[in-house]
Amino acid sequence: MLFITALFISCLLTLILGIYAWRRREVPTAGTIAVMMGGLSWWTFFYALQILHVRFPELIPTFFGDSLFWFRVMFAGVVLQPAAFLIFVLQYTGYRHRIGARLILLLSFMPFLTLLAIFSDGHGHQLFMGGFEPGAKQAFRGGPAFWLHSLYSYLIMLMGLVLLIRFAFQNRPYRRQALIFISGYMAVVASNLMTIFNLVPQSLERLDLSPFGFLVAGFVMSLNIRREGFLDLMPVARSLVFERMADAVLVTDRQNRLLDRNPAAQQLFGHAGVDIGRGVQLQQVLPELFENGEPAEELTLKKRHNGNQDSWCLDVRRTEIKNGNETVRGYVYGFRDVTDLKQVEESLRQQLSNNEQLRQALKEESIRDPLTGLFNRRWLDEVLELEIPRAIREESELSLCVIDLDHFKRVNDGWGHDMGDRILVSLAQLLQDESRKHDVVARFGGEEFVLVLPGIGADQAREVIERMQDRFRAMSFGPDGPTNLTFSAGLAVIPGHARDRETLFRLADRGLYRAKEEGRDRLVIGGRT
Numbered sequence: 001m002l003f004i005t006a007l008f009i010s011c012l013l014t015l016i017l018g019i020y021a022w023r024r025r026e027v028p029t030a031g032t033i034a035v036m037m038g039g040l041s042w043w044t045f046f047y048a049l050q051i052l053h054v055r056f057p058e059l060i061p062t063f064f065g066d067s068l069f070w071f072r073v074m075f076a077g078v079v080l081q082p083a084a085f086l087i088f089v090l091q092y093t094g095y096r097h098r099i100g101a102r103l104i105l106l107l108s109f110m111p112f113l114t115l116l117a118i119f120s121d122g123h124g125h126q127l128f129m130g131g132f133e134p135g136a137k138q139a140f141r142g143g144p145a146f147w148l149h150s151l152y153s154y155l156i157m158l159m160g161l162v163l164l165i166r167f168a169f170q171n172r173p174y175r176r177q178a179l180i181f182i183s184g185y186m187a188v189v190a191s192n193l194m195t196i197f198n199l200v201p202q203s204l205e206r207l208d209l210s211p212f213g214f215l216v217a218g219f220v221m222s223l224n225i226r227r228e229g230f231l232d233l234m235p236v237a238r239s240l241v242f243e244r245m246a247d248a249v250l251v252t253d254r255q256n257r258l259l260d261r262n263p264a265a266q267q268l269f270g271h272a273g274v275d276i277g278r279g280v281q282l283q284q285v286l287p288e289l290f291e292n293g294e295p296a297e298e299l300t301l302k303k304r305h306n307g308n309q310d311s312w313c314l315d316v317r318r319t320e321i322k323n324g325n326e327t328v329r330g331y332v333y334g335f336r337d338v339t340d341l342k343q344v345e346e347s348l349r350q351q352l353s354n355n356e357q358l359r360q361a362l363k364e365e366s367i368r369d370p371l372t373g374l375f376n377r378r379w380l381d382e383v384l385e386l387e388i389p390r391a392i393r394e395e396s397e398l399s400l401c402v403i404d405l406d407h408f409k410r411v412n413d414g415w416g417h418d419m420g421d422r423i424l425v426s427l428a429q430l431l432q433d434e435s436r437k438h439d440v441v442a443r444f445g446g447e448e449f450v451l452v453l454p455g456i457g458a459d460q461a462r463e464v465i466e467r468m469q470d471r472f473r474a475m476s477f478g479p480d481g482p483t484n485l486t487f488s489a490g491l492a493v494i495p496g497h498a499r500d501r502e503t504l505f506r507l508a509d510r511g512l513y514r515a516k517e518e519g520r521d522r523l524v525i526g527g528r529t
């Protein structure tokens with residue numbers, strides 16, 4: 001009776017755990033745990049029915065006249081266990097991508113055959129039951145199919161166990177929960193092994209001990225869920241993140257040999273034609289990443305096949321993987337595709353530079369005379385505002401010369417306005433040619449020009465102006481243009497004639513006026529001849 005009670009408690013506990021896990025099935029391993037727990041619950045439930053049938057045949061009937069009916073049904077829950085266990089371990093230890101249709105098919109082959117053997121194994125057949133008689137208080141020996149299935153189960157469980165133990169030692173944050181899970185499952189394995197190898201003491205009437213193993217496993221599992229967050233903090237979440245990340249991630253060992261890569265990396269490097277198969281040396285397949293020894297922070301990846309212009313701009317981040325004693329075990333390389341960002345950045349930069357050019361052009365326009373291209377009066381004012389105080393501060397000279405074309409009205413009247421414009425442009429060009437780089441030549445308005453000659457006194461300025469006058473006089477404006485044009489000029493110098501802008505201009509203007517008065521085509525300095 002104690003045994004039956006234990007069976008039902010196991011059944012209930014595993015059922016509750018199964019339902020609990022099923023309700024959290026958005027965590028991928030939880031679904032598998034639900035199947036495992038459901039299978040265990042099934043196992044214990046039908047085992048209990050079988051025993052009750054033997055003890056109380058009138059209470060628990062059987063079907064098809066088969067006294068082992070419930071026992072056979074029970075095996076549906078048994079054969080499920082190894083495959084579910086392995087799938088869980090693969091999910092838990094980060095090998096989710098290995099679970100495909102092929103593996104599922106391979107794993108279900110044996111359970112399917114076993115179930116077939118179980119149900120076709122009627123009385124007299126020795127294939128699975130090995131002549132087992134229920135209620136005969138004899139040990140269950142099992143036929144060849146039973147042992148084959150046991151071998152298959154334990155091989156699979158061993159594989160899972162190895163993976164789990166390796167994982168537990170490599171992943172400190174999950175070590176406790178992984179070890180607790182292993183210990184729970186070991187209780188199932190131990191009780192099952194004791195049963196199938198007939199190690200159960202006679203006093204326990206050779207009953208199947210597995211349900212007690214399930215009881216222990218159930219308690220351990222609930223402990224794991226409550227204390228270790230087994231269904232919340234699964235490493236699976238981490239591997240899911242790795243797999244679903246939009247950034248390409250490559251994991252290498254210390255020698256930069258590739259150990260793992262996520263689907264985003266496969267897609268990106270696959271597109272670029274870079275071979276990122278496991279074991280390849282990163283320096284060999286991505287030499288541009290290590291151009292200066294250390295990995296670059298930015299990488300431009302070009303499509304390897306000739307003739308294609310595709311390229312990606314990648315932001316690279318390398319993180320060291322360290323173990324407990326701080327030695328580097330490998331690296332994680334993260335590649336973020338910043339191609340679009342770069343394009344936006346580039347077009348913004350282009351736009352900024354265009355704006356700057358436009359601003360410069362506008363500024364130029366605002367300080368230039370449109371006809372001659374010389375500086376205008378506005379710019380001249382700004383220049384003088386700086387240059388006059390500087391000349392005084394540095395005790396150097398500065399000459400200001402006001403130039404005005406002689407009888408320009410006659411030119412306009414005689415040869416037309418267009419010819420007048422051409423002459424203004426020619427004079428502007430001449431003034432520019434004859435002055436130094438840091439002199440300022442401006443059109444002051446109409447046919448009047450101003451020269452600012454920093455660092456030059458009256459004598460030197462006179463030479464410059466007279467040279468200009470000579471050249472202008474000698475200029476020809478074609479067979480239909482005027483000849484021997486002249487200009488008059490007035491000059492004043494800082495600090496000799498003035499120490500401020502107004503006086504300087506007034507004296508230069510007065511000089512110009514005097515030059516006109518005295519017959520034009522001459523230069524008057526300081527308001528006097």
Ligand SMILES: Nc1nc2c(ncn2[C@@H]2O[C@H](COP(=O)(O)OP(=O)(O)OP(=O)(O)O)[C@@H](O)[C@H]2O)c(=O)[nH]1
Binds near residue numbers: 371417424
């Ligand atoms: N073609 C042309 N003529 C201009 C321009 N600006 C001013 N003028 C002309 O320059 C002439 C200036 O004439 P005035 O101020 O009388 O002087 P002037 O004929 O040069 O005689 P003086 O200065 O006394 O030698 C006028 O006919 C204006 O129309 C211009 O941009 N283009």
